[in-house]
Amino acid sequence: MAVTVNFYDNFIQDIGLQRMNLATDTFKVMLVNGYVFNKGHNSKVNISGELGTADGYTAGGIALNQSWTVDGSSITKFDADDVSWTVTPSGTIGPCTGAVIYDDTVTSPTADRLMCYIDFGGAESTGPSTEFKIIFDSNGLFTIG
Numbered sequence: 001m002a003v004t005v006n007f008y009d010n011f012i013q014d015i016g017l018q019r020m021n022l023a024t025d026t027f028k029v030m031l032v033n034g035y036v037f038n039k040g041h042n043s044k045v046n047i048s049g050e051l052g053t054a055d056g057y058t059a060g061g062i063a064l065n066q067s068w069t070v071d072g073s074s075i076t077k078f079d080a081d082d083v084s085w086t087v088t089p090s091g092t093i094g095p096c097t098g099a100v101i102y103d104d105t106v107t108s109p110t111a112d113r114l115m116c117y118i119d120f121g122g123a124e125s126t127g128p129s130t131e132f133k134i135i136f137d138s139n140g141l142f143t144i145g
Contacts, residue, residue: 002121005141008114010042014103019113022078023068025105027115029083029134030061031096037117044102044112055091057132064101075145084133093132094125101141116141 014020035049053059064080071077087093101115118134126132 004119004121005116006037006039006119007116007142008041009039010113011115014042014113020103020115021105022066025103027064027066027080027101028061028104029064029099029101029118030059031057031085031093031099031132033094033096033123035098035100035117037098037119041114043114044100046114047100047102049097050100051093051096055093056085056087057093060104061099063104073145075143077140077143079140080136082133082135084131087126087128087130087132089129092125092127095123096120096125097123099134 011020015022030047031051032047032049033051035047038046041047050059050061051057062083062085064083066078066080068078069076085093098120099118101118103113103115106112124132
C-alpha cells in the first residue's frame, strides 16, 4: 500500500500568523479509521474516526519529538522521531486508515491546529504484544529550500 502525506490548507497560514511554532510547540500524531481527508479542515474538532483509548492507544495520540533545523545548504527541515504504541498482551490497535499530525500546544480541540494527514493507503492493524509504528522518512516530514 502506498502511503501519502497531505497537508491542510491552513498549515502555512497558521505558521505565518504565528498560530504555530514548529520549533517549540507540542505536536501530536493520532490514529484515525475511516476519516476522509478534507484540505479545508483546520482544527482537531474537524477530525472524525479517531481510535478510542484501548489496548495501548490513548485518545489524542502521542507527542512527537520533533526538530526544526537548517542545514549548511539552506534547506530547512521539520523532522520527528518515529513513534510507536505497544499493544497490550490481549489487545489490538486498529484497524486504522491514517494518522493526523496536529499542534496540541493549546489544549482545546477548536484551537488544536492541523498540519497534515498521513493516508496509510488501506486499513492497518497490529496484534497482541507488538508495536504499531509510524516510521518517518529520514529526510524529514517536509523540507523547504
